[in-house]
Amino acid sequence: MSQDLRSVTLFDSRTQKKRLLEPQTPGEIAMYVCGVTVYDLTHIGHARVFIVFDVLYRFLRHLGYDVNYVRNHTDVDDKILKRASEKGVDPLELAAHFIEELDRDMETLGIDPPTAEPKVSEHIDDIIAMNQVLLEKGHAYEAGGDVYYRVESFEGYGKLSHRKLEDMEAGRSGRVEETEKKEHPFDFALWKKSEDDQLGWDSPWGRGRPGWHIECSVMSTKYLGDTLDIHGGGRDLIFPHHENEIAQSEAASGAEPFADFWMHVGMVNVAEKSDDGEKIVRKMSKSLGNFWTTRDVLNGYHPEAIRYFMHTTLYRNPITYALDNLEEATRRVQYLYTALSRIDRTLDRAGYDAFDNPPEGTRLADGFDELVEGFMERFDAALADDLNTPKALALIGEIARAINEATESKSSPSDALALTLYRLRRHLVGAGKVLGMLERDPTQALRELRDLRLKAMELDADVIDEKVAAREKAREEKDWERADALRDELDEMGVEIMDSPEGTSWRLL
RNA sequence: GGCGGCGUAGCCAAGUGGUAAGGCACGGGCCUGCAAAGCCCUGAUUCACCGGUUCGAAUCCGGUCGCCGCCUCCA
Numbered sequence: 001m002s003q004d005l006r007s008v009t010l011f012d013s014r015t016q017k018k019r020l021l022e023p024q025t026p027g028e029i030a031m032y033v034c035g036v037t038v039y040d041l042t043h044i045g046h047a048r049v050f051i052v053f054d055v056l057y058r059f060l061r062h063l064g065y066d067v068n069y070v071r072n073h074t075d076v077d078d079k080i081l082k083r084a085s086e087k088g089v090d091p092l093e094l095a096a097h098f099i100e101e102l103d104r105d106m107e108t109l110g111i112d113p114p115t116a117e118p119k120v121s122e123h124i125d126d127i128i129a130m131n132q133v134l135l136e137k138g139h140a141y142e143a144g145g146d147v148y149y150r151v152e153s154f155e156g157y158g159k160l161s162h163r164k165l166e167d168m169e170a171g172r173s174g175r176v177e178e179t180e181k182k183e184h185p186f187d188f189a190l191w192k193k194s195e196d197d198q199l200g201w202d203s204p205w206g207r208g209r210p211g212w213h214i215e216c217s218v219m220s221t222k223y224l225g226d227t228l229d230i231h232g233g234g235r236d237l238i239f240p241h242h243e244n245e246i247a248q249s250e251a252a253s254g255a256e257p258f259a260d261f262w263m264h265v266g267m268v269n270v271a272e273k274s275d276d277g278e279k280i281v282r283k284m285s286k287s288l289g290n291f292w293t294t295r296d297v298l299n300g301y302h303p304e305a306i307r308y309f310m311h312t313t314l315y316r317n318p319i320t321y322a323l324d325n326l327e328e329a330t331r332r333v334q335y336l337y338t339a340l341s342r343i344d345r346t347l348d349r350a351g352y353d354a355f356d357n358p359p360e361g362t363r364l365a366d367g368f369d370e371l372v373e374g375f376m377e378r379f380d381a382a383l384a385d386d387l388n389t390p391k392a393l394a395l396i397g398e399i400a401r402a403i404n405e406a407t408e409s410k411s412s413p414s415d416a417l418a419l420t421l422y423r424l425r426r427h428l429v430g431a432g433k434v435l436g437m438l439e440r441d442p443t444q445a446l447r448e449l450r451d452l453r454l455k456a457m458e459l460d461a462d463v464i465d466e467k468v469a470a471r472e473k474a475r476e477e478k479d480w481e482r483a484d485a486l487r488d489e490l491d492e493m494g495v496e497i498m499d500s501p502e503g504t505s506w507r508l509l
Numbered sequence: 510g511g512c513g514g515c516g517u518a519g520c521c522a523a524g525u526g527g528u529a530a531g532g533c534a535c536g537g538g539c540c541u542g543c544a545a546a547g548c549c550c551u552g553a554u555u556c557a558c559c560g561g562u563u564c565g566a567a568u569c570c571g572g573u574c575g576c577c578g579c580c581u582c583c584a
Contacts, residue, residue, distance in 0.1 A: 016513085036584070049584045079582070158512095161579075167511045168580055212582085234584025238513090241583090265584070266514090269577080281576085285583060312522065312532080317515080318577070325521070328533055338546080390523050394531040404547055408540085480542060487544075498546045507546085 006063050008384045010230070011316060013238065013262040014160050018386055021261065023229045029060055029067045030224040032259075034216055034233035034241065035117070037074040038098035039083040042105055043291040044306075044321060045268040045284050049234050051307055052265045052315040052387070054111045054436055056230075059383050062434050069114040070223045072216060073099050076120040076209055081199060091199045092121055105294040109303045110436045116223050120215040124201045127210045127218050130252050131190050131203075139251040143181040145193030145206045151186045154247040160262060161239035188244055190214050213244040217258075221249060231259035235266055236283075266318040281320055292321060300456055302449050304437045305330040311389035311435055332397075333437070334449050334507070339400040340428065341442035342407040343421045345502065350412045358419045365420040371402055372420065375427045383434065392435065399428045410501055446507075453508035457494055464495055464506060471497070472504050 008021045023029050033053045036046050053071070060067045075095035084091035099119075120127075131147050134140035139153045151157050151165065158164050165186060189211035194200030200207040220228055226249070233242065242262065249258040270284045270292070284291045297306060309329035313319040364372055375395070382391040403424050406417060413421065432438025440448070454461055471486040487497050490506070498505050 013513095034584075037582090043584080045584045047584090077582095161512075163512050163580070235514095236579070236583055239579060240581090267578070267584080283578070283583095287582065314523080317522090320521090322521095324533090328521080332532075335547095342547085388523075390532090391530070394523075397531065401548080405549095408548060475542085478542075484543070491545095496545060499541075499544080500546080505546090 005065060006380055006384055008060070008063070009386055010261050010263060011386050012260075013264050014257070014259075016162075019261070021229070023065070024227060024260075027064070027066055029065050029069075029229045030227075031057070031067060031069045031230040031232070032216070032220040032224055032228050033069070033071045033114075033231070034237055035072045035074065036102060037077045037079055038095045038102060039077070039080040040098060040286070041293040041295050042102050043268075043284065043286070043293050044297055045234065045291070046102075047105070047109060047294045047297075047306065048268050048310055048315075048319065049232070049265045050106055050111050051109065051310045051436070053232055053263075055311075055383075055389065055434065056232075056263075056387060057112060057114070058434050058436060059387070063380065063384075067115070068224060070116045070118065070220065071114040072219050073102075073117060073119045074212075074215060075099065076199065076215070077212065095119075095121070101295075105298065108298055109294070109306065110439070112436075118219045118223065120210060120219075123215065123218055123222070124210065126222055127214055128191075128201075128203050130214065130218050130248070133252045134190065134248065137251060139247075140190055141183065142205050145208060146181060146189055147191035147205055147211075148182055148187040149190050149244065149247060150183060151188070151247065152184055154251050156250065156256075157247050158243065160246055161243045163239070186240075188213065188240065190248070213241055214248060216241070217245050217248040217252070220245075221253065226253040226255035227257065228259040230261045230263060232263040232265070235264040238262075238264060263315075265315050266313075269318050269320045271320060271322055283318075284321065297326070300452070301326045301330060302333060302445075302452055304333045304440075304445070305449075307436055308333050308393070311393050314390060315387055330449065332393075334446065336396065336400050336428070336432070336438060337440075337442045337445045337449070339403040339407075340425060340438070341446065343403055343425050344442065346407045346413055347418060347421060350418060352413075352418050352422075356422075358422075359415050362415045362419045364423070365406065365414070365416040368402060368406070368420045368424075371398060372423045372427070375399065376430065379427075379431045379434075389435065392431065396428065396431050396435075399424055399431070403428065450507060457508060459493060459495070459508070464490065464493070467495075468497065468504055468506055475499075 005027060009018050010021050011018045031053070033049070036042055053069075057067055057069050073095070075092065080091050080095050084094045087094065131140060134149065135142065135147065138150070140147055140149050168186065191203060191205060191208050192211055193206060193208045198209070200209050220231065231242070246258050250256050267283045269281045270290050271279060271281050272290060273279060282288070282290075305326060306329070309326055310319065312325070312329065379392055379395050382388045382395060403421065406421055406424065429438055467486055467490055471483050471490075474483040474486065490497060494508055495506050496509050498507070
């Protein structure tokens with residue numbers, strides 16, 4: 001396929017510039033994203049990466065690209081071995097368990113499954129094969145059952161992270177593992193010897209297991225070829241993980257570049273109090289122990305609210321996880337779904353189910369032409385500019401405002417207004433789909449949002465409904481004093497009352 | 510010490526050479542029995558600070574200050 005697809009500009013971390021995405025095969029995209037080392041539940045830093053690339057995946061397909069999206073699970077790793085031995089379980093079973101948990105969280109978040117999700121444990125032979133190639137080409141050496149990559153053999157080492165081996169030496173200060181086995185302190189393990197009681201596979205160098213970086217080089221090229229159009233992951237993977245992947249892949253295949261675009265997602269920060277009471281904002285990470293699991297956050301907030309929150313900041317910038325921000329995002333999602341439900345209500349009033357085939361000669365209502373006609377183009381342009389989701393959200397907000405404006409009147413809508421509402425809904429839902437939002441039935445979504453709040457506030461919907469009903473009765477009797485007293489009671493509980501011609505509804509704040 | 514990023518209204522956050530999107534909060538109005546929701550109006554002569562380039566800079570260059578990330582496992 002090579003018809004006119006909208007051109008997409010992305011920021012490439014290697015060249016540190018925005019550039020036009022020009023896939024090797026027109027119309028097709030080969031994309032690889034580093035997944036998670038599965039020894040625990042995912043945290044929302046992982047969730048951010050998954051959401052960002054989910055949007056890219058959705059957007060590229062929305063434009064008509066055929067996307068081959070591979071995201072791995074690292075299920076063989078020393079952290080997994082450590083955790084498994086602590087718990088006295090089999091490492092591969094531990095990993096399998098956390099892959100299931102990850103799948104559960106990502107499904108809840110509405111992450112579309114990638115084309116393939118390969119695991120290290122299923123590619124040991126391929127890893128051994130790439131090691132052999134690297135050994136043959138002199139880019140690797142064996143040392144006492146281990147195999148190391150010889151960083152000085154690769155001229156471009158450092159080209160992604162923009163640093164030189166010499167510069168790193170200056171700051172190393174004993175932090176890089178030095179063994180007498182290594183020729184150079186920055187040489188890294190492609191294969192590690194396993195003790196008898198450790199997980200391992202037979203290899204030409206004895207029983208062992210893969211090093212950390214090799215699995216991504218192997219799996220990406222196996223599924224997508226020697227040159228990827230896009231390779232992504234969290235910012236913190238730039239060095240050493242992605243730098244090492246380049247060294248391995250380019251040295252093994254001889255093809256350059258390994259990836260045309262390197263995309264890196266900014267860190268999720270968290271605000272904390274330091275020891276002396278100062279407010280500090282710093283990176284969320286396992287090693288700092290200041291992380292929120294995706295599961296925790298999902299227990300308190302709607303998946304679409306989490307997605308909305310992630311979309312409020314450009315993917316490359318850091319984002320600060322804060323309850324206020326999640327709550328604001330929740331209210332925005334509520335606002336958007338409320339707008340959708342207003343359309344249904346208004347169209348129902350006029351007896352319209354849909355407006356696929358508007359009556360002959362029907363035009364848009366006055367004042368809505370510009371917004372309705374150019375919308376998807378503007379929306380696509382926002383995302384085509386390096387995934388500018390904040391701008392995309394602003395545009396979505398315009399549609400919702402227009403819907404609310406168009407549904408202000410309590411009377412039956414004209415044909416023109418019905419058509420306008422129909423088109424606005426299509427835009428809102430269509431744009432939402434690209435961001436992985438607004439795909440639920442509005443009534444259902446609003447109920448889900450409400451139920452989450454009920455749970456968080458430990459309230460019972462029946463109790464609220466009773467009070468609301470009692471207030472409605474009082475209102476019918478024009479007993480304003482009693483009605484207002486009941487509303488005050490509800491208000492105390494955090495329940496907000498909304499009267500409308502269709503009756504009284506409520507929501508939680 | 511090396512490399513990279515950021516500093517835009519009370520808060521969150523786009524914009525990166527052509528004269529400051531959007532959201533939240535605040536204030537005013539419409540609607541309402543009163544509210545809420547929704548809608549309308551309202552806020553930065555200014556983009557950390559100091560110089561420079563330019564007809565023109567938040568946007569480019571140099572410097573200063575502050576914050577953050579990577580250089581060790583990390584998404």
